[in-house]
Amino acid sequence: EVQLVESGGGLIQPGGSLRVSCAASGFSFSTYSMNWVRQAPGKGLEWLSSIIASSSAIYYADSVKGRFTISRDNAKNSLYLQMNSLRVEDTAMYYCVREGDGGSYSAFWGQGTLVTVSS
Amino acid sequence: DIVMTQSPDSLAVSLGERATINCKSSQSVLYSSNNKNYLAWYQQKPGQPPKLLIYWASTRESGVPDRFSGSGSGTDFTLTISSLQAEDVAVYYCQQYYGTLYTFGQGTKLEIK
Numbered sequence: 001e002v003q004l005v006e007s008g009g010g011l012i013q014p015g016g017s018l019r020v021s022c023a024a025s026g027f028s029f030s031t032y033s034m035n036w037v038r039q040a041p042g043k044g045l046e047w048l049s050s051i052i053a054s055s056s057a058i059y060y061a062d063s064v065k066g067r068f069t070i071s072r073d074n075a076k077n078s079l080y081l082q083m084n085s086l087r088v089e090d091t092a093m094y095y096c097v098r099e100g101d102g103g104s105y106s107a108f109w110g111q112g113t114l115v116t117v118s119s
Numbered sequence: 120d121i122v123m124t125q126s127p128d129s130l131a132v133s134l135g136e137r138a139t140i141n142c143k144s145s146q147s148v149l150y151s152s153n154n155k156n157y158l159a160w161y162q163q164k165p166g167q168p169p170k171l172l173i174y175w176a177s178t179r180e181s182g183v184p185d186r187f188s189g190s191g192s193g194t195d196f197t198l199t200i201s202s203l204q205a206e207d208v209a210v211y212y213c214q215q216y217y218g219t220l221y222t223f224g225q226g227t228k229l230e231i232k
Contacts, residue, residue: 035221045161045169045212045223059219062120095168103175104216105159109168 002026002108004096009113016086020113022079022096030074033099035106036081038092046092049081050104086117121145121215125224131232138200140227142213147193150217157217160189160198163226164209172211173198205231 008020022034036048049060049070058070069082079096093112100107122145132138148157156176161169171180173189176196186201200207208231213224 037223044210044226045163045214047214047221047223050219050221057219061220100171100174103155103157104221105157105171105174106161106169106214106216107171107174107180109170111168 002098004098004108004110006094006096006110006113009094009115011116011118012086013119014086014088014117016117017082017084018086018115019080019082020094020115021081022110024077024079024096024098027098029072029077033104034070034072034079035097035099036068036070036079037095037097037106037109038090039095039112040089040092043092048094051079083115086115088117091115091117120220121148121217121222123213123215123222123224125211125213125227127227128225129228129230131230132200132203133232134205135202136232138203138207138229140198140211140213140229142191142196142198142224144194144196144215148215148217149193156192156196157215158189158191158196159214159216160187161212161214162207162209163212169212200229203229203231 003025005023033052035050051070067085071080095112096110097106098108126141158176160173163169177189210226
């Protein structure tokens with residue numbers, strides 16, 4: 001069974017940094033592209049970033065480019081999102097997402113970790 | 120970036136009736152080399168992460184009831200629920216995964232009339 005468990009969320013002041021993590025199990029992590037998607041309270045879904053299996057290609061939404069960094073450790077079956085220069089508008093639930101078997105649709109989602117940026 | 124626009128923003132349908140949600144992309148998400156539309160649909164219930172319903176515009180994910188169907192090609196897509204059940208109350212999102220920057224529609228809230 002595919003499992004994605006996010007951690008590392010919490011309350012952080014504007015301008016601060018935070019790293020959220022995702023522990024993956026139940027599949028061959030090193031063979032799948034992974035994504036981060038967020039959802040602000042009461043709002044819709046926003047795709048943030050993706051990283052292919054080998055980490056040789058990485059993509060970001062314009063809203064986080066230059067502030068957020070996605071990475072993965074295939075030996076530890078883990079995905080990370082380093083978030084710097086956090087803003088109030090970055091407050092959201094952050095979801096770890098695995099692509100599908102045959103394409104880049106978002107097949108499996110974690111339960112999310114909540115990041116709150118507030119003074 | 121490809122902009123995804125859903126309509127309507129909210130929808131109220133009677134139990135047993137058909138529900139139709141539309142999704143329009145600002146450019147085609149049909150990849151000519153494989154004739155596949157890079158479009159997916161998700162269902163999100165309160166307090167839960169989204170759940171994949173449909174991918175490649177019309178392929179139903181395993182375990183998804185057959186009252187859910189997807190159609191369309193190029194820039195215009197539709198999610199249809201043929202006979203609305205109480206458990207279908209949720210927010211529905213489309214997403215394009217064409218290219219390297221994936222984007223979601225703003226969501227459609229489906230309620231019971």
